[in-house]
Amino acid sequence: MKTFTKIAKIYFSPSSTTRKIVDEIANKFEGTQEEYDLLNVAGGNSPKEFDDDTLVIVGMPIFAGRLPKTASTKLMNFKGENIPAIAVVNYGNINIGDALIELNDILKENGFTIVGTGATVSQHSIVTDVAADRPDEKDLEKLNEFVEKCREKLDSEEFEDIEVPGNKPYCEYKKVQLTPICDESLCTYCYECVSSCPEEAIPDMDPGQTDADLCSACTACIYTCPEDARYFTGDLFERMKERFLTNFNQRKESEFYL
Numbered sequence: 001m002k003t004f005t006k007i008a009k010i011y012f013s014p015s016s017t018t019r020k021i022v023d024e025i026a027n028k029f030e031g032t033q034e035e036y037d038l039l040n041v042a043g044g045n046s047p048k049e050f051d052d053d054t055l056v057i058v059g060m061p062i063f064a065g066r067l068p069k070t071a072s073t074k075l076m077n078f079k080g081e082n083i084p085a086i087a088v089v090n091y092g093n094i095n096i097g098d099a100l101i102e103l104n105d106i107l108k109e110n111g112f113t114i115v116g117t118g119a120t121v122s123q124h125s126i127v128t129d130v131a132a133d134r135p136d137e138k139d140l141e142k143l144n145e146f147v148e149k150c151r152e153k154l155d156s157e158e159f160e161d162i163e164v165p166g167n168k169p170y171c172e173y174k175k176v177q178l179t180p181i182c183d184e185s186l187c188t189y190c191y192e193c194v195s196s197c198p199e200e201a202i203p204d205m206d207p208g209q210t211d212a213d214l215c216s217a218c219t220a221c222i223y224t225c226p227e228d229a230r231y232f233t234g235d236l237f238e239r240m241k242e243r244f245l246t247n248f249n250q251r252k253e254s255e256f257y258l
């Protein structure tokens, strides 16, 4: 296999499961790892073009059947003429929607050659009882088999266009109408939530507030808070929980395309 000097990891991962998948894939290759964390407000804002000694690994969570808006907008800044990419969307056992085709389209449009792609299942970051504790051992085993096949394909250097499920035009991106609340009796004003928010929806000096118009419900602030002071609550959240646990609690498996 051609040796890659650099392994570039590009991801958006508010509750860290997508990052875990990307790390699992990247760690199977030699080469110095570079990270592009699109959750970071400054991350991925400027154009970046990769050299041909680079293998790119991209991981994106699925939000409402699409890529998160902030993440897809930033991803468009990454270009790589014939640079090989392994690309996964990661979802919470509900649906893939059109996110997989959207991810593939963006990467191909920007010059990348897709070596392998797929959809992995991880714990639902909003309704955490759905797909709880995933990815598990079985998931990681399947992921490793996929990576092995990607390695073989990189060896063969034969890359045909990969067809993935999804519709065009893509389903409309619908913002999830939830905004985390902050229990100020628990908050220690460490401001971790402020710096974790990719939408800058939490005011600098007032973590008790969240701008619902800016918030994408991504969950970064909830998972970063060391005091568990931030969470979703309310009727809509309770209804969502009930609906997901009733309808989507049957295990779905990761799917891969090469």
Ligand SMILES: Cc1cc2nc3c(=O)[nH]c(=O)nc-3n(C[C@H](O)[C@H](O)[C@H](O)COP(=O)(O)O)c2cc1C
Pocket: 012, 013, 014, 015, 016, 017, 018, 019, 061, 062, 063, 064, 065, 066, 090, 091, 092, 093, 094, 095, 096, 097, 121, 122, 123, 124, 125, 126, 176, 216, 217, 218, 219
């Ligand atoms: C705003 C939002 C919307 C989501 N929409 C979907 C969805 O449409 N289908 C699905 O299966 N999971 C959905 N999820 C769950 C995430 O895709 C899943 O938990 C993923 O593992 C999160 O990745 P992360 O740990 O890297 O943040 C959604 C999560 C959030 C926060």
